[in-house]
Amino acid sequence: MNFCSNCGSSRIVKKVPEGDTHPRLVCEDCGDIHYTNPNVVTGVLPFNDNDEILLCKRAIEPRSGFWTLPAGFLENGESIEEGALRETREEACLEVSEIKLFTMISVPRINQIYSFFIGKIVNDDFGPTPESSEVKLFKINELPWDDLAFRTVRLTIEQYLNHGKDSFSNKVLDD
Ligand SMILES: [Zn+2]
Structure with a gap:
């Protein structure tokens, strides 16, 4: 993922969101968490x-x-x-x-x-x-x-x- 599908930002980082257990792709601008599931x-x-x-x-x-x-x-x-x-x-x-x-x-x-x-x-x-x-x-x-x-x-x-x-x-x- 190169751009946030919510706000279009390119500042996407992989990290474990607070209270979560898995690393996710998180937008550093709008905070959107981009989940991927089976x-x-x-x-x-x-x-x-x-x-x-x-x-x-x-x-x-x-x-x-x-x-x-x-x-x-x-x-x-x-x-x-x-x-x-x-x-x-x-x-x-x-x-x-x-x-x-x-x-x-x-x-x-x-x-x-x-x-x-x-x-x-x-x-x-x-x-x-x-x-x-x-x-x-x-x-x-x-x-x-x-x-x-x-x-x-x-x-x-x-x-x-x-x-x-x-x-x-x-x-x-x-x-
Ligand atoms: Zn965003």
Whole structure:
């Protein structure tokens, strides 16, 4: 941060404000404290009754060309569930129903929290988007394990295979 977003001053210093426990970026002119906090990624594991799940091949960095579950950063002003449904539409042109919180994965090293819902596939005219070069159903015994984009995606799919769609898991990825 080079300039204070409150007053425009360039006199930003890193220090622990009185009564606080963490160093923050503080404006020396107006006193504004610029907090940074973890980002929330929200998404869906879409499944159907034919033992298939839906994955998207990423068309954008990071991890372009690798397979992922539809997911993305939560926007201001939306619920975590609304964010998951929006990302699923944006990345896969897909609607899901009966969604239920499925995994919550903290990744403190990169200051992110992933939350995946599980949801039943509604439409069959899903397909590629600017963010996904391919959108495809995979039989659970034909999943592209070596080409998954993120460990959070792997953990979420493993949760589904090992514990079923009615389970829930709260995990920490700390290495
Ligand atoms: Zn300021």
